Amino acid sequence: MLNQKLQQKLQQKLSPQQIQVIKLLEVPSMMLEQRIKQEIEENPALEVDEPFEDSYESDTDDSDDSDIDEFSIDDYFNDDEYNNYKYKTNNYAADEGNKEIPFSVGNSFQEHLRMQAGLRELTEEQLTLADFLIGNIDEDGYLRRDIENIADDIMLTQNISVTEDELKTVLRVIQSLDPPGIAATSLQECLLLQVMRKQKTASVVTATYILRDFYDEFVKKHYDKIIQRLDIEEEHLKDAIDVIVKLNPKPGGDITDQYSKNSTYAIIPDFILEEQNGNYEVIMHAKNSPDIRVSRAYADMLADLRKKHTASKSQKEAIQFVRQKIDSAQWFIDAIQQRYYTLLGTMQAIFEYQKDFFMSGDESKLKPMILKDIADKTELDISTVSRVANSKYIQTPYGIIPLKFFFSEGLQTESGDEVSSREIKSILQDIIMQENKRKPYTDEELSKILQEKGYIIARRTVAKYREQLDIPVGRLRKEL
Numbered sequence: 001m002l003n004q005k006l007q008q009k010l011q012q013k014l015s016p017q018q019i020q021v022i023k024l025l026e027v028p029s030m031m032l033e034q035r036i037k038q039e040i041e042e043n044p045a046l047e048v049d050e051p052f053e054d055s056y057e058s059d060t061d062d063s064d065d066s067d068i069d070e071f072s073i074d075d076y077f078n079d080d081e082y083n084n085y086k087y088k089t090n091n092y093a094a095d096e097g098n099k100e101i102p103f104s105v106g107n108s109f110q111e112h113l114r115m116q117a118g119l120r121e122l123t124e125e126q127l128t129l130a131d132f133l134i135g136n137i138d139e140d141g142y143l144r145r146d147i148e149n150i151a152d153d154i155m156l157t158q159n160i161s162v163t164e165d166e167l168k169t170v171l172r173v174i175q176s177l178d179p180p181g182i183a184a185t186s187l188q189e190c191l192l193l194q195v196m197r198k199q200k201t202a203s204v205v206t207a208t209y210i211l212r213d214f215y216d217e218f219v220k221k222h223y224d225k226i227i228q229r230l231d232i233e234e235e236h237l238k239d240a241i242d243v244i245v246k247l248n249p250k251p252g253g254d255i256t257d258q259y260s261k262n263s264t265y266a267i268i269p270d271f272i273l274e275e276q277n278g279n280y281e282v283i284m285h286a287k288n289s290p291d292i293r294v295s296r297a298y299a300d301m302l303a304d305l306r307k308k309h310t311a312s313k314s315q316k317e318a319i320q321f322v323r324q325k326i327d328s329a330q331w332f333i334d335a336i337q338q339r340y341y342t343l344l345g346t347m348q349a350i351f352e353y354q355k356d357f358f359m360s361g362d363e364s365k366l367k368p369m370i371l372k373d374i375a376d377k378t379e380l381d382i383s384t385v386s387r388v389a390n391s392k393y394i395q396t397p398y399g400i401i402p403l404k405f406f407f408s409e410g411l412q413t414e415s416g417d418e419v420s421s422r423e424i425k426s427i428l429q430d431i432i433m434q435e436n437k438r439k440p441y442t443d444e445e446l447s448k449i450l451q452e453k454g455y456i457i458a459r460r461t462v463a464k465y466r467e468q469l470d471i472p473v474g475r476l477r478k479e480l
Contacts, residue, residue: 017331024339025387029285030268036292039332045298045325046332049291109141109252110134116177122170129154129162129170133183141252142190143171143183181251188215194247206232206240218244221478269395271347273358280358282351284344285395292336294329298322342380346388347403349377354406361398366420369407411457424455425465432471437479445474 027035040046117130132154136145147164154160154167174183180197184190192211198204210218210226217225218241227237272285302322351358353373356365371389375382389403409421431449435441441449443466447459471477 017335020331020335021338021342022384022387024335025342025384026390027339028268028391028393029270036336040292043325043328043332045295045322046292046329047295049293109139110137113137113174113177113182117174120173122173125160126170126173128158128160129167130174132158133167133171133174137183137252139252140250141179141182141184143185147171179248179251181248184251187249190249190251191244191247194251195243198243202236203239203243206230206236207243210240211244221476223478267393267400269393269400270343271392271394273351273394273396275397280351282344282347282394284340292333294326294333298326302326342384343388343392345378346374346380346385347394349374350403350406353377357406358396361396363426364423366406366408366422368409368411368420370409371407411455419455421465424450424457425469427453427455428462428465429469429471432466432477435477437477440474440477442474 113134114131136150137143147167151162151164151167154162175193180194181190184193195204195207214226269285272283274281353369354366371382371385375385392403393400411419411421443459443462447457447462450457
């Protein structure tokens with residue numbers, strides 16, 4: 001049955017200004033300059049701050065027009081607020097020049113393969129097939145699609161009827177190109193293609209047999225079975241394995257690195273930890289951010305309109321337009337200011353919490369710290385702290401470190417002390433590095449060793465930390 005009722009509820013909504021602040025918090029310093037330039041291009045009431053001789057003085061002439069008098073120009077040009085928006089003046093030396101990030105332009109590895117294929121004795125149709133096959137090779141250098149599906153695609157897109165055997169013939173030509181192992185359909189084939197190009201020595205021949213006939217045993221490190229079936233000595237097997245482990249499992253990366261080795265990918269830190277006379281200070285790195293302010297031209301425009309005692313409809317629309325642009329510029333400047341203070345306050349809280357690490361650089365002195373700890377210290381929301389920590393870096397005497405590095409879980413020792421999970425991972429890594437590779441520790445044995453050292457940790461936790469360190473299980477760590 002339909003009925004009417006009055007209901008009262010409390011609902012939280014974000015204003016456009018709050019949304020703008022949230023988005024700016026996620027922007028790292030290396031992208032902030034681009035974001036500011038984009039806003040300047042979109043909003044003509046925003047401009048780069050440059051020195052000027054005569055400061056603006058608002059007109060004192062009163063007007064009776066309520067449509068014009070409902071706002072004051074002075075509200076948008078309070079010098080104490082943002083005319084001196086300069087947070088970077090003392091953050092770097094005066095003689096320090098602007099550093100450009102170089103980049104290089106080169107061919108992709110698909111184009112590199114096409115150039116090689118063009119030098120082979122192929123018909124026009126085979127070159128078309130080769131071009132299509134090369135286009136299906138992924139960035140690691142593998143052809144992971146079925147030949148049957150590729151043949152169907154060629155029929156649909158190129159209107160060429162081709163058999164699987166014809167495609168395999170062209171594929172073998174591509175697999176003979178450089179680097180060795182390119183266009184393989186599996187890791188086993190990729191390694192075989194590489195080892196078959198090597199000079200035939202006893203170790204290479206044995207490695208070929210292992211990859212071709214005993215690949216599963218090799219992957220599972222059942223070395224005893226391989227020695228028994230090939231009837232070889234352990235030293236001979238070790239030499240063959242040395243040949244295999246030196247092969248490249250991702251040949252596509254070779255060509256990519258060849259064209260990108262001259263490129264420089266720089267990380268611009270958002271914060272800098274400076275030391276002066278034993279005192280540490282965290283400052284914002286805003287060198288690449290231009291100073292911005294509300295446009296003086298728009299202020300003069302409003303002043304001229306304000307002097308008139310009457311305003312036409314078009315003039316009122318112009319006043320409304322200018323006012324909207326100035327409001328938008330003011331909101332953006334306020335958002336930049338709030339971003340600055342939020343980021344700096346959060347980083348200072350992290351510095352105070354992890355001061356022992358910043359003073360020494362010793363990872364074992366990192367305290368367990370979660371987002372809530374910093375949120376409580378800064379009186380910010382956990383989501384805000386998360387946005388600040390995301391994609392942000394700090395430059396320290398020990399290198400450039402991501403902020404996420406300082407956040408870790410905590411575990412208790414037998415003595416009741418709370419230690420960071422990062423410290424336990426470091427100890428776990430040291431134990432595994434010192435183990436007997438002929439008989440590596442299992443996760444259960446690693447758990448018992450850590451418990452003997454005073455760290456109460458379960459086997460499942462050991463497995464989780466081991467996976468986070470990208471360390472395989474004990475069976476796969478076995479070596480001869």
